[in-house]
Amino acid sequence: MSTALKSVRSIAPLLDRILVQRVKPEAKTAGGIFLPESSVKELNEAKVLAVGPGAMNKDGQRIAPSVQPGDKVLIPQFGGSPIKVGEEEYSLFRDHELLAKINE
Amino acid sequence: MSTALKSVRSIAPLLDRILVQRVKPEAKTAGGIFLPESSVKELNEAKVLAVGPGAMNKDGQRIAPSVQPGDKVLIPQFGGSPIKVGEEEYSLFRDHELLAKINE
Amino acid sequence: MSTALKSVRSIAPLLDRILVQRVKPEAKTAGGIFLPESSVKELNEAKVLAVGPGAMNKDGQRIAPSVQPGDKVLIPQFGGSPIKVGEEEYSLFRDHELLAKINE
Amino acid sequence: MSTALKSVRSIAPLLDRILVQRVKPEAKTAGGIFLPESSVKELNEAKVLAVGPGAMNKDGQRIAPSVQPGDKVLIPQFGGSPIKVGEEEYSLFRDHELLAKINE
Amino acid sequence: MSTALKSVRSIAPLLDRILVQRVKPEAKTAGGIFLPESSVKELNEAKVLAVGPGAMNKDGQRIAPSVQPGDKVLIPQFGGSPIKVGEEEYSLFRDHELLAKINE
Amino acid sequence: MSTALKSVRSIAPLLDRILVQRVKPEAKTAGGIFLPESSVKELNEAKVLAVGPGAMNKDGQRIAPSVQPGDKVLIPQFGGSPIKVGEEEYSLFRDHELLAKINE
Amino acid sequence: MSTALKSVRSIAPLLDRILVQRVKPEAKTAGGIFLPESSVKELNEAKVLAVGPGAMNKDGQRIAPSVQPGDKVLIPQFGGSPIKVGEEEYSLFRDHELLAKINE
Numbered sequence: 213m214s215t216a217l218k219s220v221r222s223i224a225p226l227l228d229r230i231l232v233q234r235v236k237p238e239a240k241t242a243g244g245i246f247l248p249e250s251s252v253k254e255l256n257e258a259k260v261l262a263v264g265p266g267a268m269n270k271d272g273q274r275i276a277p278s279v280q281p282g283d284k285v286l287i288p289q290f291g292g293s294p295i296k297v298g299e300e301e302y303s304l305f306r307d308h309e310l311l312a313k314i315n316e
Numbered sequence: 317m318s319t320a321l322k323s324v325r326s327i328a329p330l331l332d333r334i335l336v337q338r339v340k341p342e343a344k345t346a347g348g349i350f351l352p353e354s355s356v357k358e359l360n361e362a363k364v365l366a367v368g369p370g371a372m373n374k375d376g377q378r379i380a381p382s383v384q385p386g387d388k389v390l391i392p393q394f395g396g397s398p399i400k401v402g403e404e405e406y407s408l409f410r411d412h413e414l415l416a417k418i419n420e
Numbered sequence: 421m422s423t424a425l426k427s428v429r430s431i432a433p434l435l436d437r438i439l440v441q442r443v444k445p446e447a448k449t450a451g452g453i454f455l456p457e458s459s460v461k462e463l464n465e466a467k468v469l470a471v472g473p474g475a476m477n478k479d480g481q482r483i484a485p486s487v488q489p490g491d492k493v494l495i496p497q498f499g500g501s502p503i504k505v506g507e508e509e510y511s512l513f514r515d516h517e518l519l520a521k522i523n524e
Numbered sequence: 525m526s527t528a529l530k531s532v533r534s535i536a537p538l539l540d541r542i543l544v545q546r547v548k549p550e551a552k553t554a555g556g557i558f559l560p561e562s563s564v565k566e567l568n569e570a571k572v573l574a575v576g577p578g579a580m581n582k583d584g585q586r587i588a589p590s591v592q593p594g595d596k597v598l599i600p601q602f603g604g605s606p607i608k609v610g611e612e613e614y615s616l617f618r619d620h621e622l623l624a625k626i627n628e
Numbered sequence: 629m630s631t632a633l634k635s636v637r638s639i640a641p642l643l644d645r646i647l648v649q650r651v652k653p654e655a656k657t658a659g660g661i662f663l664p665e666s667s668v669k670e671l672n673e674a675k676v677l678a679v680g681p682g683a684m685n686k687d688g689q690r691i692a693p694s695v696q697p698g699d700k701v702l703i704p705q706f707g708g709s710p711i712k713v714g715e716e717e718y719s720l721f722r723d724h725e726l727l728a729k730i731n732e
Numbered sequence: 733m734s735t736a737l738k739s740v741r742s743i744a745p746l747l748d749r750i751l752v753q754r755v756k757p758e759a760k761t762a763g764g765i766f767l768p769e770s771s772v773k774e775l776n777e778a779k780v781l782a783v784g785p786g787a788m789n790k791d792g793q794r795i796a797p798s799v800q801p802g803d804k805v806l807i808p809q810f811g812g813s814p815i816k817v818g819e820e821e822y823s824l825f826r827d828h829e830l831l832a833k834i835n836e
Numbered sequence: 837m838s839t840a841l842k843s844v845r846s847i848a849p850l851l852d853r854i855l856v857q858r859v860k861p862e863a864k865t866a867g868g869i870f871l872p873e874s875s876v877k878e879l880n881e882a883k884v885l886a887v888g889p890g891a892m893n894k895d896g897q898r899i900a901p902s903v904q905p906g907d908k909v910l911i912p913q914f915g916g917s918p919i920k921v922g923e924e925e926y927s928l929f930r931d932h933e934l935l936a937k938i939n940e
Contacts, residue, residue, distance in 0.1 A: 213360040213390075213393050214341075214357040214358065214360060215359055215360060215361050215390070216339065216341060216359055216361065217418065222418050222419050222420055223390065223416045223417075223419075224416055224419055225416045226382045226383070226389075226414055226415065226416055226417060227382060227412060229415060229416060231416065237838075237840060238840065253838040255838050255839055256837040256838060256839060256919070257839050257840065257841070264416075269894060269896065270374060270894060272379070273896070275892065275896070278850045278851060285850075286837075286839070286928075288917060289837050289917065293392060293393065295390065295415075304390075304415050304416065308851060310850055311849070311850065311853060311917055311919075311928050312847045312849045312853060312855070312928065313847075313848045313850060314841065314847060314848070315847075315848055316846055317464040317494075317496075317497050318445075318461040318463050318464060319463055319464060319465050319494070320443065320445060320446070320463055320465065321465070321522065326522050326523050326524055327520045327522060327523075328520055328521045328522070328523050329519070329520045330486045330487070330493075330516075330518055330519065330520055330521060331486060333519060333520060372483065374477060374478060376481070376483070397496060397497065397519055399494065399519075408494075408520065421568040421598075421601050422549075422565040422566065422567050422568060423567055423568060423569050423598070424547065424549060424550070424569060425569070425626065430626050430627050430628055431598065431624045431625075431626060431627075432624055432625045432626070432627050433623070433624045434590045434591070434622055434623065434624055434625060435590060437623060437624060439624070472624075476587065478581060480581065480587070501600060501601065503598065512623050512624065525672040525702075525705050526653075526670065526671050527671055527672060527673050528651065528653060528654065528671055528673060529673070529730065534730050534731050534732055535702065535728045535729075535730060535731075536728055536730070536731050537727070537728045538695070538701075538726055538727065538728055538729060539694060539724060541728060543728070580691065582685060582686060584685065584689070584691070605727055607672070607702065607727075616702075616728065629776040629809050630757075630773040630774065630775050630776060631776060631777050631806070632755065632757065632758070632775055632777060633777070638834050638835050638836055639835075640833045640834070640835055641832045642798045642799070642805075642828075642830055642831065642832055642833060643798060643828060645831060647832065684795065686789065686790060688789065688793070709808060709809065711776070711806065711831075720806075720831050733880040733910075734877040734878065734879050734880060735879055735880060735881050735910070736859065736861060736862070736879055736881060737938065742938050742939050742940055743910065743936045743937075744936055744937045745935070745936045746902045746903070746909075746932075746934055746935060746936055746937060747902060747932060749935060749936060784936075788899065790893060792893065792897070792899070813912060813913065813935055815910065815935075824910075824935050824936065
């Protein structure tokens, strides 16, 4: 999805949506040798940039999201809404679609 | 969908529906050069024109919509009901289908 | 759907159903020139003729319909049950399927 | 569906089911001329013959059906369970499938 | 479905399941003439042989089944689990799938 | 599904799952004559080997399973998760999928 | 799914997700003879490595997961999200997808 936004910071997710950016795979080996692009796999790790206020339960109360901005998370292989801001790609997931938090 | 309406202002969305108009992409570059139409991508940004009173929860109370007229929002790539008023195109989404608010 | 009814007034919608009649597009231009039939598009505007008492919520109470007889509404492109009374066509929608009220 | 019943009166619908019989179209015009069978359309009007006690809500209370025996109703174009008793055909609908009551 | 059961009486339906046996159509006319098999239609009438204790509602209470052993019922054209005991065929339906009780 | 388990006794079903083993059809007639394999039909009878603690209802309380180890049950024609332990085959069903208890 | 994680220990499952690793089949017989790879079947047994805090019920309370780290479980034949950390493969299941605990 295209946008004409100047900064991803202007995106405030609604309800239980979580804005993330995929971690980019290293383009060179630990020893400093550049890898051919075909051998670099897309990772399912992402960094949380912004979280919505949470979906509302039946009593009209917000369900707190499971993650916070700055968290690193495992994202599912499929799903999510891709968003392009400038040359960078981001995704919006629903809170319950995120698989795990990554503690480093 | 066709209408014979004279103004989009006469549309008052029902329940949790949100009336938006897509932001049109710039047809020329920052430097003032006109872009060929094929290189102008449709944006997923939209401006909220009108919001319904909100869906009703099980206790018969309205769930307040997440956005207000004048808000800028990210809309999903698919879905929504297209409406044509005169030569302009608009869309109706349900409140929970909107992805994010855009704070500028 | 065919009926042998003499008048559409005899139809009393059940539960949350709303009886509407589509607004017919003008067959001639503002200047009085008749339009060829092929250039006349079916409109998604309709007039509410009768409303059901409303669906029942879990506590056995009626959910009041969102519209009243005489209201003009935007109807979705698909769905609804078509009914023919004499030579005229009508439709029955569920209350939540109506997109917007039209305030003129 | 075939039955060996002697009378349709022996059928007592269960839960929210409504037993109806379609109104048969007039086989001759108002002026008394018989119509060729191909020009006689099946009608979506039906007479209510028997109603079930109503489905049960979550609190174990019966939801009263919307129609009573003797009512004339609009039935949907599809759905319902056809039942044959002798040479006559009947249908069982769920209460919420009936579109409208017909007040004559 | 095959079983090695000696008697259908040993089947005690679980939850809201109802064990029925289809009524067999008369193989001869009222006048005593045997009908060719092709003209004998399968009937949608069945006799209730055993009923389960009922499904449980959200409060953990049993929902009493709508029918009792010995009742005659109208069964739907499709659905149900067929069971064979010896040479006889039976079916298990869920209580809410039964269409009507037959009062003779 | 393959396992490297030494005994089926080590399987403790979770939630509302029920571990059963299909009853094997007699391979010879009552008179002692061995039946050709093609005439031996798979039976839909099974013996309950172990039951889970029950699914949890909305109030966080366990819903007691309908059957106990040692019970004989009718299992549906389709569904269930097959498990192989050594050369023997077992199945896991959810409690509500079991059709009936068999009282012998 | 690929990750650049250094250790599977950094994965903290969210909500009701359970991180497991499949038990690897023995590559040699009890007598010490190596088996050809084609005769080694993938097992449906797995070891629980980490469990999420549990999904939330309608009252906003966590539903405790059915298993604990260190438990051995039967996993379903399909489903789950595969994750690769280094050369090892892991899976994330939802708590209710696990079939049984294995008591050794």
